[in-house]
Amino acid sequence: MQDLILETNEDGEVRLNRVNYEVCVLDALRDALRCREVWVVGADRYRDPDADLPADFEQQKTEYFAALKQPQEATQFVTGLRERLHDALVRFHADLPKNEKVRVVSKDGGRFGVTPLDPQPEPPTLGAMKGELGRQWPGTGLLDMLKEADLDVGFTDLLRSVLTREILPRAEAQKRLLLCLFGLGTNMGLKRVASGDTITPDQLRYVRKRYITREGLRAANAQLVNAILAARRPDLWGEGTTACASDSKKFGAWDGNLRTEWSVRYGGRGVMIYWHVERKATCIHSLLKTCSSSEVAAMIEGVLRHCTEMEVERQYVDSHGQSEVGFAFTHLLGFDLLPRLKDIAGQKLYLPDLALSEQLPLLKPVAAQRAIRWELIEQQYEPMVKYTTALRLGLADPESILRRFTQANAQHPVYAALKELGKVIKTICI
Helix, strand or coil: CHHHHEEECCCCCEEECHHHHHHHHHHHHHHHHHCCCCCCCCCCCCCCHHHHCCCCCCCCHHHHHHHHCCCCCHHHHHHHHHHHHHHHHHHHHHHHHHCCCEEEECHHHCEEEECCCCCCCCCCCHHHHHHHHHHHCCCCCHHHHHHHHHHHHCHHHHCCCCCCCCCCCHHHHHHHHHHHHHHHHCCCCHHHHCCCCCCCHHHHHHHHHHHCCHHHHHHHHHHHHHHHHHHCCHHHHCCCCCEEEEEEEEEECCCCCCCCEECCCCCCEEEEEEEEEECCCEEEEEEEECCCCCHHHHHHHHHHCCCCCCCCCEEEECHHHCCHHHHHHHHHHCCEEEECCCCHHHCCECCCCHHHHHHCHHHHHHECCCCCCHHHHHHCHHHHHHHHHHHHHCCCCHHHHHCCCCHHHCCCHHHHHHHHHHHHHHHHHC
């Protein structure tokens, strides 16, 4: 860095290169703004990070801990976590010789060897079920399904005009809303779904502009999802579902869109849509995000803000939807983060103390060189709960809160404690 800022002239004098110095200052300011070490007075996204925290935390501490179902004493929290980690490692060590799909090898500094699972056989009744569905509803179109769902549930009643009064009759508004939703959802466009002279594209554009809002769509989706969950027979689907999977998909977008970014992962410019899907069938939440924003934050927001009656206890993600900080926050929020780790072979197991390694000889190749720093978790337990409470209450979006806990702000004590807690939960998960 000094080689860029300082330069020597012909007389041997050391001088400051002002242009390079200003560029370095702006680069440092950018990093500080991203991790919120520096904030802007009067801003929203880059405001004082302490404004994101609950102001009455000290007065309502007991209620906040109870809402998260976490003990108020840090010692009790650490003791329970330490026992869970110990039991998980001992159980894994005992089952490892009998597990034909998982092995631990010593090459390359210690690695996991995981054999892919065999594909599940096709259920014997699947062919008969497909045939019966085709016999009862042959050639049923998506628009017919959408119409029947609305007649049963009435989700278009939640899509109201943003104006003070509605002149359009509700029956006509319902018809146009269904066509708008079908055209937008299938990407056919409003011009193609307009039915000749009866309904024109201009009428559909009017309905889209006046009736279709973000809040209305989320309320309608929640009502439809709740109806699907209520209609399921417990003897076929089980008493209730608590598992959800989430992932993102890139869509191309014009450069004029303020959210459009270049995707390093997929290539090309566009935006990302992050979906939370229950049992590969029902979308309980969707979120528009930029290509560079955190998928961990989008995952947490979907679990907390899905607005349906589903209680998410297990959240499945890919490698991009997890991090050690994400493991820590999901544990404090009360649900399990279950990622499909791409680099499962290179993962390390963290022991509660190094003395335990002598009792677990089979795990030595994949054990980390140091133990968990429990004193750091205990010291920062209350601040971690405070940030988790801010997430639960929605005082700030998860992206803004998690931005403070990145590698650029590695010296932050709460970030270090979250990393340690995340290592514990990740080891238990593995």
